[in-house]
Amino acid sequence: MSALSIEGVSHAYGATQAVSGLSLAVAPGEVVCLLGPSGCGKSTVLRLAAGLEEVQSGRIAINEVLVGAPNVHVPPESRNVGLVFQDFALFPHLSICNNVGFGLNARDPAVRRERILAALGDVGLAHAEQAFPHMLSGGEQQRVALARALAPRPRLVLLDEPFSGLDTRLREQVRDVTLEALRKSGTATLMVTHDAEEAMFMADRIAVMRAGRIVQAGTPIDLYRHPSSMFVAAFFGEINRLPGVAGNGKVGTLFGPVPTDLPDGTRAEVVIRPEALGVALEGEGGAGTVPAHVVSAHPLGRSTRLVLALDDGSRLKARIWGLYHPAIGAPVMLALDHRQAFVFRTD
Amino acid sequence: MTDLVQPSQGAIRRPLVDRWTLATAAIAAVIAVPIVVVLSYLAVPTGDIWQHLASTVLPRYVANTVWLMTGVGVGTLVIGAGTAWLVTLHRFPGRDLFQWLLLLPMAVPGYIIAYTYGGLMDFAGPVQSGLRAYFGWSRRDYWFPEIRSLGGAITVMTLVLYPYVYLLARAAFTEQSVCVLEASRTLGAGPWRRFLRVGLPLARPAIAAGVALALMETLNDLGTVQHFAVDTFTTGIFRTWLGLGELAAAAQLAAILLLFVIALLLFERWSRGDARYHQTSGRYRQLPSLRLRGIRAGLTVVACSLPVLLGFLVPVGVLVWWAIRSEALGFDARFLQLTLHSVSLGALAAVLAVVLSLILAYGARLRPTPVVRGFVRLASIGYAVPGAVIAVGVMLPFAAIDRTIDAWARASFGVSTGLILSGTVVAVTFAYLVRFLAISFNAAEASLAKVGRSMDDAGRVLGRRPLEILATIHLPLLRPSLLAAALLVFVDVIKELPATLILRPFNFDTLAIYAYDLARDERLAEVAAPALAILAAGLGPVILLARSIGRSRPGHSA
Numbered sequence: 001m002s003a004l005s006i007e008g009v010s011h012a013y014g015a016t017q018a019v020s021g022l023s024l025a026v027a028p029g030e031v032v033c034l035l036g037p038s039g040c041g042k043s044t045v046l047r048l049a050a051g052l053e054e055v056q057s058g059r060i061a062i063n064e065v066l067v068g069a070p071n072v073h074v075p076p077e078s079r080n081v082g083l084v085f086q087d088f089a090l091f092p093h094l095s096i097c098n099n100v101g102f103g104l105n106a107r108d109p110a111v112r113r114e115r116i117l118a119a120l121g122d123v124g125l126a127h128a129e130q131a132f133p134h135m136l137s138g139g140e141q142q143r144v145a146l147a148r149a150l151a152p153r154p155r156l157v158l159l160d161e162p163f164s165g166l167d168t169r170l171r172e173q174v175r176d177v178t179l180e181a182l183r184k185s186g187t188a189t190l191m192v193t194h195d196a197e198e199a200m201f202m203a204d205r206i207a208v209m210r211a212g213r214i215v216q217a218g219t220p221i222d223l224y225r226h227p228s229s230m231f232v233a234a235f236f237g238e239i240n241r242l243p244g245v246a247g248n249g250k251v252g253t254l255f256g257p258v259p260t261d262l263p264d265g266t267r268a269e270v271v272i273r274p275e276a277l278g279v280a281l282e283g284e285g286g287a288g289t290v291p292a293h294v295v296s297a298h299p300l301g302r303s304t305r306l307v308l309a310l311d312d313g314s315r316l317k318a319r320i321w322g323l324y325h326p327a328i329g330a331p332v333m334l335a336l337d338h339r340q341a342f343v344f345r346t347d
Numbered sequence: 348m349t350d351l352v353q354p355s356q357g358a359i360r361r362p363l364v365d366r367w368t369l370a371t372a373a374i375a376a377v378i379a380v381p382i383v384v385v386l387s388y389l390a391v392p393t394g395d396i397w398q399h400l401a402s403t404v405l406p407r408y409v410a411n412t413v414w415l416m417t418g419v420g421v422g423t424l425v426i427g428a429g430t431a432w433l434v435t436l437h438r439f440p441g442r443d444l445f446q447w448l449l450l451l452p453m454a455v456p457g458y459i460i461a462y463t464y465g466g467l468m469d470f471a472g473p474v475q476s477g478l479r480a481y482f483g484w485s486r487r488d489y490w491f492p493e494i495r496s497l498g499g500a501i502t503v504m505t506l507v508l509y510p511y512v513y514l515l516a517r518a519a520f521t522e523q524s525v526c527v528l529e530a531s532r533t534l535g536a537g538p539w540r541r542f543l544r545v546g547l548p549l550a551r552p553a554i555a556a557g558v559a560l561a562l563m564e565t566l567n568d569l570g571t572v573q574h575f576a577v578d579t580f581t582t583g584i585f586r587t588w589l590g591l592g593e594l595a596a597a598a599q600l601a602a603i604l605l606l607f608v609i610a611l612l613l614f615e616r617w618s619r620g621d622a623r624y625h626q627t628s629g630r631y632r633q634l635p636s637l638r639l640r641g642i643r644a645g646l647t648v649v650a651c652s653l654p655v656l657l658g659f660l661v662p663v664g665v666l667v668w669w670a671i672r673s674e675a676l677g678f679d680a681r682f683l684q685l686t687l688h689s690v691s692l693g694a695l696a697a698v699l700a701v702v703l704s705l706i707l708a709y710g711a712r713l714r715p716t717p718v719v720r721g722f723v724r725l726a727s728i729g730y731a732v733p734g735a736v737i738a739v740g741v742m743l744p745f746a747a748i749d750r751t752i753d754a755w756a757r758a759s760f761g762v763s764t765g766l767i768l769s770g771t772v773v774a775v776t777f778a779y780l781v782r783f784l785a786i787s788f789n790a791a792e793a794s795l796a797k798v799g800r801s802m803d804d805a806g807r808v809l810g811r812r813p814l815e816i817l818a819t820i821h822l823p824l825l826r827p828s829l830l831a832a833a834l835l836v837f838v839d840v841i842k843e844l845p846a847t848l849i850l851r852p853f854n855f856d857t858l859a860i861y862a863y864d865l866a867r868d869e870r871l872a873e874v875a876a877p878a879l880a881i882l883a884a885g886l887g888p889v890i891l892l893a894r895s896i897g898r899s900r901p902g903h904s905a
Contacts (some may be wrong), residue, residue, distance in 0.1 A: 052804050059351070066351040074354045076807035083808040089801035093823045102819075103809030152809065 001064065003028045003156050003188030004049055009058030010212075011044050018044040020212040023071070024190075026156070031182060031189040033199035035115070035235065036209035042192045045209075046158050049190060050083050051076035054093055063155050070302070082149030082157040086164055088141045090133040097129040098142055103152040119143075120153035122181045139170045150185050157182065159191035163198060175201055196236045200224070209234050230344045233271045240316045242270040242276075243346070251343050254290045254310060255336035260343035267346040274319035276340030279306065282335045289333040292316070299323045308334065352452050367710040367813075368719055369889065374703055375722035378781050381740025382732060385605055388598040396596045396755055404583060408600070412607065414497055414581045415504070415572070416562050422505030423561040426654050427512025432542055435520040435650060438636045439644040445651040447893035452658030453466040453510040454885030456842040458863065459878045460503045460571020463662040465574055466669070466871040468494035475590035488502045495575045498661040500587035504571055513558035514892065519553035520546060537636060555618030559611050566607060567733040569845040570863055580604040581845060584735045588849070598743060599738040608731050670875035682861075682876055689880075692772070692847075693840040695889075696779035697787075704788040704832065705825075707828065708795050709817055712803075723788070730785035734778070741778045741850060744767040775850040782846065790832035794825050834887050841884045 004026040005207040018041040026032045044142050047053045048068065049060060050319040055068035062081065067074040082103075090099050098252040100116045120126045123143035149157055162178065163171045173184055179202055182189050193199050199206050207217040208231075216228045222253060227233035230241075246266040250257035258270050280289065295307040295315065304324040308316050316334070326332065353471040434445050468474050468491075475491055478484065493499065531545045547554070569581045580600055588597035639647055664775075703726075711723045729737065756764045768774055798821060804814040822829075844859045851860065858877040865874045 046806075050804070050808050061351045064352055066353055072354065076804070077810045077812055080809075080810075081808060083805065085801040085805060087799060087801055089799060089805040091805075093820075102806070102811075105810070148805075148809070188359065188693065229685070313596055 001028065002061070003030070004190060005061045005064075006045065006049065007059050007061075009045070009048060009055060011041070011048060011053060011056050013044075018212055019048070020207075022214055023058075024207055024214065024217075026187050026188045026190050028155070029186050031179075031191065031202055031204050033203035033206045034190065034192045035199040035206050036194065036195060036208055037235075038194055040209045040252045041212040042194075042209050043160055044159050046083075046190065046192050050081055050158055051079050066166065080152065080154050080156075082152065084142075084145045084149050084157070084159045084162045088133075088145040088165070090141055090144055090148070092133055094132075095129070096125070096131050096133070096136070099133065099144060100129075100148045100151050102148060106153070112194060115151055119147040122150065122184060123147045123177055124215050134243060136275060137170075137230070138166050139174045142166060142174055142178060146181060150181060150187070153185070154187060156188045157185075157189045159189065161193055161321040162191065164193075164195070171198075178202075182279040191335070200236075208235060225339070227271075227342060229271065230271060230347070233273075233342055234346070238317055238319075240274065241273040242272065242314070244268055244270055244343075247344070253336075253341075255334070255338075255341075256288050256340045258338065258343055262343065262345055268343050269346050271342045271344060272316070272336060273340050274305070276337040277308075277316060277318040277319055277320075278335040278337065279308075279318055279324075280335065288336070289335045290333050292332055294326045294328055294330045294332060296328065297325050299325055308332065310334075360463035365714060367724075370706050371710040371714075371719050371722040371726070371869070374707055375726040378726045378729060378784060379467050379736050380744055381778070381781055381790055382605070382728065383740075384743050385598055385601045385736055385740040388595065389602045389606075391595065391599070395841075396591070396593050397599055400583075400587065400596055400600070403602045404432045404578065407578050407683060408580050408583045411497060411572075411577050412566070412604075415501060415577065415579060418497075418501030419508060419565045420558050420562055422501060423509040423512045424554065424558050426505065426509040427514075427557055427561075428516045428547065428550070430651055430654060431513045431516035431520055431548060433647050435517055436546070436636055437639050437647060439639040441648060441651075445655075446571065446821070447889075448650065448655045449513055449656055450510050450887075450889050450892055451509045453887045453892075455507045455659060455662055455887065456570070456844070456859070456881060457504050457507055457568045457795075458844055458859075458866070459666075459881065460507050460658070460662045460872075461500070461571035461574045462862070462871055462874050462878065463665040464494055464499070464503050464747055465866075467661070467665055468492075468499075495619050496725050497575075500571050500575045502537070503575075504565055504568065504660045506654065508561040509658070510653060511560040511564070512554060514549050514612065515560075525851060540633035552618055556615055559615035559618075563608065563733075564733050566604065566611075567735075567845065569735060569848070570866070574866055579896065580607070581733060581735045584739060585845075585848075588739070594739075594743065598739050601739040604733060605736055608736075612731055652892065663879075666875045666879050666882070669872040670879060673872045673875065674776040676717055682880075685856055685858050685877065686703050686859050687862070689841045689859070692775065692779070692857065693837040695772070696776055696840045697837040699776065700780055700784050700787040700836045701833045703784060703831050704791040705817070707788055708791040709813075709821070711792070712795055713813055727785035727788045729781040730783070734782060734843060734847075736851070737778045737781050738846040739847035741774055741781070741846075742769060745774050745777075770850075771852050772855075775847060775852070778850050779836075779840050779844040782843070786839065787829075787832040787836050790828050790835070791825065794828035795821065798824055831891055834891065836897070838884050838888050842881055 002025040004024075006022060006024045020043060022041075024032070024034075024045070032262050034045060036042045044053065049056060049062075051067065051074060054073045055070060057070060059066060059072075060068035062079060066072055067079055091102065092319045094102065097116055100119050101112050104112055106112050106114055106115060116129065117126055118157055120129055123146055125140060125143050125147065128136060128144070130141065133144070135164055136144065142165070146162070147211055156264050159178075163175060167212070175198065191199075191202055205217060205222055206220055206223050207214045208223065209215065210231055216223060216232050218226075223232060224236050227236065244251040244253060244266050246260050246262040247264050249261070250259050251262075251268050251270055260268060262268055290310060292308040292310050295309050301323070303319050304322055306317055306320065306324075308317045310316065318334070430445075430449050433439075434442055434449065466472055470486075478489065478491070482489075531541050566581070569585065573582050573585075574581045581602065583599045584597045584604070587593050587600060706727055707723050711719050749766050749769050751763075753764045756762055802820055803813075803816055804821050807813075809817060811819065821871040841857070842859060844863055847857055847859060848863065851857065854863075858880050862874050862881065865871070865877070
């Protein structure tokens with residue numbers, strides 16, 4: 001049983017191929033994030049699921065009912081899905097109450113009102129029902145948009161970059177409220193974002209998209225720990241790339257050999273996340289540590305970002321917890337957490 | 348793949364022919380009929396009458412029309428662009444007032460200013476009588492410019508048409524980024540050089556569009572040229588049709604006039620050109636206005652006052668004077684009936700135009716296909732076509748349809764159906780729609796474009812069908828602009844003369860027709876009542892424009 005199943009869907013706008021043979025399923029109650037750079041086709045997937053675009057090839061089903069295929073198009077108004085827009089798309093001429101009630105079929109005013117207040121209550125905005133959209137802050141508008149999408153009790157909710165219109169400080173707070181409301185409603189959720197941290201926060205599963213295809217899908221920890229490609233590794237944060245050649249099932253680096261499945265002689269790159277590097281003062285390093293010196297240090301509050309130069313001239317970025325401000329040029333010892341080093345074939 | 352439940356058939360709506368495409372196509376096809384009919388007469392074999400026209404009057408029509416267009420084009424360009432430059436980029440006493448005062452002549456239809464100046468400046472008029480009385484001259488003692496001439500027609504039409512150029516030029520100047528102008532200033536350009544080398548070229552597309560609009564109105568004019576005895580295509584069409592009864596020849600004249608219009612449209616498109624006039628800087632601030640003092644301020648005030656004075660205050664003053672002087676004010680039962688006719692025609696056309704525009708604009712929004720876009724463009728071409736041409740194009744097919752129905756009814760039932768379409772309110776209303784649909788369509792399209800696409804999507808996902816979305820989301824949001832659009836069409840219908848003259852039902856006179864008839868009979872003083880009523884109506888759109896002027900500037904502190 002899937003709340004949403006997308007099977008082999010391709011979609012083109014004119015000559016531009018937006019989605020190519022994409023398959024994805026969302027189980028009831030599950031939150032799935034489509035993660036990818038802008039223009040990778042992730043919003044098109046959302047619009048196809050909502051019925052705002054017609055399926056050109058492949059098929060889409062909601063709750064095991066076929067809703068989209070070539071020559072089958074259940075229009076969006078008959079799909080019972082909720083959609084939260086990037087710009088929220090609140091109706092400016094309607095009060096919050098009427099915005100949230102827009103999708104409700106119930107005619108009985110008492111029932112309507114109860115449903116509206118319940119939906120607003122779930123996002124902590126019951127007091128704002130008489131206000132108009134322009135009177136609310138961005139974060140409040142986003143919550144109204146969520147309440148409006150959830151009020152008709154859809155089996156599937158689609159979120160299109162729902163937090164990108166909010167400033168960073170507000171984002172975390174609204175994210176909490178959103179996730180809680182989604183969990184409470186028990187609806188299946190497909191969310192689109194280009195922000196890996198946001199995806200990791202929200203998702204049970206993440207599907208990373210590139211150029212219209214899913215390149216890797218799995219739990220957030222899976223993707224972070226075991227990226228299958230340079231693209232996925234890079235998408236989850238800054239990386240260091242060390243060139244090398246595979247031989248005897250490993251690639252040699254200054255930090256010692258890193259295991260790989262690549263055949264001998266393959267040109268490869270070892271990818272190291274900045275947080276996989278440990279920095280110790282000179283003389284404190286143990287076995288496998290490498291001497292380096294500090295090029296720059298930027299204390300960022302929770303962490304410090306360092307650029308370090310190795311003796312062979314190559315530079316590495318490191319991120320360590322807490323505030324740390326060594327002198328520029330200070331000698332340090334670097335250690336690598338080998339679980340966070342990945343080897344990929346050089347493209 | 349798992350087995351999926353097929354959706355219920357009711358949930359799948361995929362009609363064979365898309366309804367919105369069909370609707371836009373139907374509207375466009377019907378609206379295009381008059382233009383197609385007239386153009387087809389270019390290919391119709393011509394009889395003797397055409398030979399006769401071509402050898403006698405045609406050269407005069409062409410010459411007068413070309414001179415009229417040249418004169419009005421230059422006149423509106425100088426006055427419109429000049430005053431716009433003065434009020435947008437300079438500070439002088441009364442500038443804020445002049446910003447909207449300069450729009451006032453727009454409220455005066457060409458034929459009404461012609462009647463007032465005709466009465467004011469002719470031999471028996473107060474100006475010449477006054478000169479003779481003061482200097483003791485008699486008829487042969489002095490030279491005075493003949494107002495009833497090509498020059499007179501150019502002058503009065505320029506005086507009421509320059510606001511088209513003024514409006515668009517003003518908008519273009521205010522949208523010019525302050526950085527560009529300040530850059531030219533730091534590069535050492537003086538005020539004249541800034542105007543000629545930076546301001547004017549940047550505003551060129553807008554100014555050309557304004558001149559093109561003014562020229563379309565020039566071609567549309569009947570009342571002025573007829574009153575001033577200047578033979579143009581429009582008067583020629585009337586004379587050939589109503590005087591000689593030669594409908595085919597009139598249609599051929601109309602077709603040639605249409606070629607002028609097409610040339611104008613091409614000119615307007617060409618003037619937009621390939622050059623990019625997008626601003627390179629998005630920074631808008633209060634425009635750096637140059638403070639004028641002393642003699643320069645005085646000259647500027649004079650320059651801005653003259654068009655208002657001559658294009659609005661003088662004609663209005665003359666009308667008021669006539670109204671006061673005539674014993675019977677003219678506001679009688681007949682006047683009431685005429686007003687009722689004008690208002691009901693205007694209201695009918697306005698409502699229909701707004702409804703059709705909304706269908707077209709929403710259809711184009713729902714189905715942004717090249718086909719629909721083409722139909723929509725076709726449906727809004729009529730704004731450029733002179734009323735006389737449209738009238739000919741409406742009359743010919745409607746008369747043919749009436750004849751066919753009548754012949755069929757007589758053959759089948761032995762009864763005559765008479766005129767069903769031609770000579771009824773249907774014909775004249777249809778002509779109004781052909782001519783004015785573009786006005787309401789542009790308004791509907793522009794305000795619809797301001798409503799984000801996600802509004803439609805949100806409505807769909809929340810369970811509403813497109814028509815329900817139009818009713819529950821778009822209509823409430825568009826209401827102010829649609830009302831404004833309806834007002835524009837309403838007023839244009841009330842002012843409209845040539846099409847009304849040809850197509851109105853028998854004995855169904857309007858205020859414009861009444862004024863025209865009185866002027867033809869040289870009962871100028873009595874023109875005052877209907878003319879003042881038309882003028883009052885014409886002030887409506889001017890007030891709308893004046894109100895929007897204050898908030899038209901992007902980034903302007905609201």
